[in-house]
Amino acid sequence: MDMNEIKEIFFQECEEQLAELESGLLKLNDGDRDPETVNAVFRAVHSIKGGAGAFGLDDLVSFAHVFETTLDCVRSNKLEPTQDVLKVMLKSADVLADLTNAARDGGSVDEARSRTLIRELEALAHGEVPTAAEAPAPKPAPKAAAPAPVIEKPPVNDEGFQPIPFSFGDFDEEPAAHYVPTVQVDFKPKKDLYAKGNEAVLLLRDVSRLGEMSVYCDMDSLPPLDKMDPEEAYFSWKISVTTDRGEDGVRSVFEFAEWDCDLDIRTIEEDVVGEVTDDEELPMQPVPFDLSMLDESGSAAGGEDEPAVVESDAAAAVAAAETATKVSQAAGRAAENAKAAASAASAAQASQTAAGQTIRVDLDRVDRLINLVGELVINQAMLSQSVVENDTNGTSSINMGLEELQQLTREIQDSVMAIRAQPVKPVFQRMARTVREIADITGKSVRLITEGENTEVDKTVIDKLAEPLTHMIRNAVDHGLEMPEKREALGKNPEGTVRLTAKHRSGRIVIELADDGAGINREKVRQKAIDNDLIAADANLSDEEIDNLIFHAGFSTADKVSDLSGRGVGMDVVKRSIQALGGRISISSKPGQGSVFTMSLPLTLAVLDGMVVTVAGQTLVVPLTAIVETLQPEAPAIHSFGASQRLISIRNSFCPLVDVGRILNFRATQANPIEGVALLVESEGGGQRALMVDAIQGQRQVVIKSLEANYTHVPGIAAATILGDGRVALILDVDAVVAASRGQSLKQDISLAATG
């Protein structure tokens, strides 16, 4: 996933946030004074600011920051959201949207307007006093207003491959005429750059977007193929780019690669331009050497499909380089580097081919497809059933055709399911970046360890996981971990560790975020909660209850408001997002040793391995992950306990027997355990229970169907599924049933789940 893809996701999220912002402001405008509406508006701006900060969109950040500060005043009731105030805010929302669009598509923003609004917002934030010293000073003049006259944009989207329309005359003249500086970059990646997933080609491409660029690849250090280490980096590039962004603009491209490469960026004074152009190799070389490069890698690979058809067409070169990459893994690195150079020379073309590899599809469409395919499978099964019944001759052509149909439908079903279930890896990768950036800003040294990246979850879950996770990681680094000096003083490794783990557990995905920082300062949390009127001053709270206070809206322990976090949106947003996904979040913290956040999320629509059982004439599915073992109870093993409880002895330990049919109200009296089968289950609380069912039908994979969509949540039932005969079967919620057996009624359990 390259920078642009992540950016694209950010912009898509921005659109949602902007929509929310606007609707919230309009609600306020209509006289809605619900604090939740204000919070929603605030969160939207905050999220945009956070994301924009990560991408270095300074204009957006500075504007959003001012906007946010003013909204904070509204939130804390310092500022009455009158019509006049809201007018300014709605205008600001428009400008924010403009800035977002400008950041995405280029183009310009009415700067006078945004500057006026910044001033108005600040005035509002400080009670109509325009110049207040403590105002978080907005960064002035967006970059678009750089003094240099805007030169003609480089032909980035030009169809034709035009890297060489570069004439020396132009080169000499342009900077002279427009005072556009030429920046010379010596870029030599180390192998770490590639190891960290960066790509030289992408950096070069980004540079090419800044202005007219010429690039020369130095391959002198490339050893012969047999001595080559495929992981090593051998190439270096000399880039000269004519850009109105100047040295800083170029430097920002290499921002995230700086420490993994030798980088020398300098502006070439006008009188030096001649010198640059003297360097004959510089502008003219790229295409020929690419192809020679390809020759080499192609022949090294056995020349299988002649990738190096020499043609001075960069598109062909790119394609050939791609083929070459596939052909040989040994030559892979070389081919990639060749591709890098080729692509850099034809940045426009490369960016066109890079786009379009993925498409974003409305999830509803995928769901509809999955439903239809599921139905297709069932119909096909019923059809073959009736053919078999009506056909004595088992080898008829109809039967053969049906078998083929069966295989096809299975394949379709598998592929469609694969669309939805995706590994959490992309989200985790985004987190790695977040950690790096925050560590940078806070001056802390942090290591992120991820585990279980390939755990597959439903797409919905993945998409919605990124935001809460980002918040949590920010909090973990910003608030959780101590400064390196302090850590050292405490005898800890100065480098903090944040561990992000994903795993499947009893039909849910559990994501854990652990840091080895200071843990929650319960004194401070408690005091803060009292200050914010969240709890009474004399409230007697357990450690766990205090820890959970951080999930309250408007709660923040950070003493100073920073760009990163600390406005008290954060954990409440996290909790809300997790709950919206039907998940739970909990925290456990040990002072001095760090905190662990555990999120448990359902695998909505994921395939579930279940045991199909019969209870009181009904077919139920019990998630296989919950079942430890199954056994046939014998009369001597059953012991009555108290009035209605029964225990079953399993290898000399006693385990409460739970009649599923009784708890689900399928029958009025308790079944005789000897006639049924006991499923030994492990519940989330940890205890074991023996669930009594009448019979086991078998095991199968089932597709989870929502009951809530058309009906409502049913206590004791997690979801529904459709079996091969076309009938609906219910999936048992083992935890709820076990909880019910402890004496809590099922209804009570729901209300707890809804509020907790």
Added chain:
Amino acid sequence: MTTYAVKNLTHGRELIAFRIGEQEFCVNIMSVREIRGWTPATSMPHAPPYVLGVINLRGAVLPIVDLSLRLGMKPAEPTVRHVIIVAQVGPKVVGLLVDAVSDILTVTNENIQPTPDIANETEKAYARGILAIEGRMICLIELDSLFPHTESEAA
């Protein structure tokens, strides 16, 4: 289709009439998605008595409501002759079990008479009026008031 809809607007509305026991009822045809035969439903634990269970409607889980019982009459004993009216109620889709679908009516507002005074609270809650068609009496039902969202969430 467009002309049909336009005609609908100018010439009143279309209703679908069905029979439960001896009585006839009707609902707005726009809320009816399809009509299908009875298939045995999977019963739900802790469901109100009028919810017979859920069935599979092309991959979606569809709750089936015994409309007779819901309207305060005696519970239905579903046979293959019974039909399920699949109707959109708010954001949800429910299946209504009725004895038979009898008619499609095109009526204007003048045809609809107000609910008589003698009706008790239950009937008043769902009845939007009565129609007299060819000597028959048909009661117009408002589905939204029969299955309010708050109720289904609390249930």
